[in-house]
Amino acid sequence: MIGSQTIQSAKQVAIADYLAFRGFQPVSQHGQRLVYYSPFRQESTPSFWVNPAINRYKDFGSSETGDDVIRLVQRLNSVSFTQAVDELSRFAGLESKPGFSFSGPVHAPTAQATICSIKLLSNPHLIRYVESRKISYPTARRYCLEIYYQQGEKNLFALGFANQKGGYALRNGVGAKRNIGPAGYTLIDAPTAGSINVFEGVFDFLSALEYYGLQTPTFPTLVLNSTTNLESAFPLLESYQRVNAYLDNDTAGKATLERLSNNGLCVADRSRLYAEHKDFNAFWLERAAFHLPG
Incomplete structure (x- = not known):
């Protein structure tokens, strides 16, 4: 049984953010609406519209009426309502949960590190970090992600830069550099x-x-x-x-x-x-x- 608050939090995930995470970018904008090629099929004319103001989408290439981000995740991943809410909860990140620390150094691993969550850059601590390096938020957000991970009994988070092998170079500005997952360029x-x-x-x-x-x-x-x-x-x-x-x-x-x-x-x-x-x-x-x- 999913709580109503969890469902409402999942619905607040911006459709445009989730689509960007999945590799879909708008091709144009009409007023407040973003226009995409459909994430559900190959097409030559973009037919998928997103209204960020109300966080709803409309797929003009199907008979489905406009819907919310939960339905989007259900269709994209072919999963149930419960699974979609769980996916969005993970995507929304863990910074609001107790115990995740930004204060300690990112040491070379002494215990196996496990990724808990990956999301688009939005954490204020990480944004301040990249801005301290004189990198603008839009530039950093285009190439970097937030990585929440567990190492031993510690819950940590850092800026992540994906490599070709599926791992991440981690940076947090307060300690040594390290990787999580396979290292590579x-x-x-x-x-x-x-x-x-x-x-x-x-x-x-x-x-x-x-x-x-x-x-x-x-x-x-x-x-x-x-x-x-x-x-x-x-x-x-x-x-x-x-x-x-x-x-x-x-x-x-x-x-x-x-x-x-x-x-x-x-x-x-x-x-x-x-x-x-x-x-x-x-x-x-x-x-x-x-x-x-x-």
């Missing part, structure tokens, strides 16, 4: 071929977007998440004519740059842009603080 696709950008970490990548005033990268972009992932990335990098290397100005970054060059790749060292700083984010922090133009 992240590839962000882009329409312009020929060159590929390479960054060490997510905040360097996001800082470059802010610096160049972009929502998405111009070239395909590889974020290593750790220089230890470079070896597995070589087969991908070899398929491009040039590698634009936005690496750190430290020993590890210089060693990575040398390995790229020694592997026969045509490498453009973009770290000269921020030669007086450790990395792109440190460079962007200074420029943003003084409102300097790019």
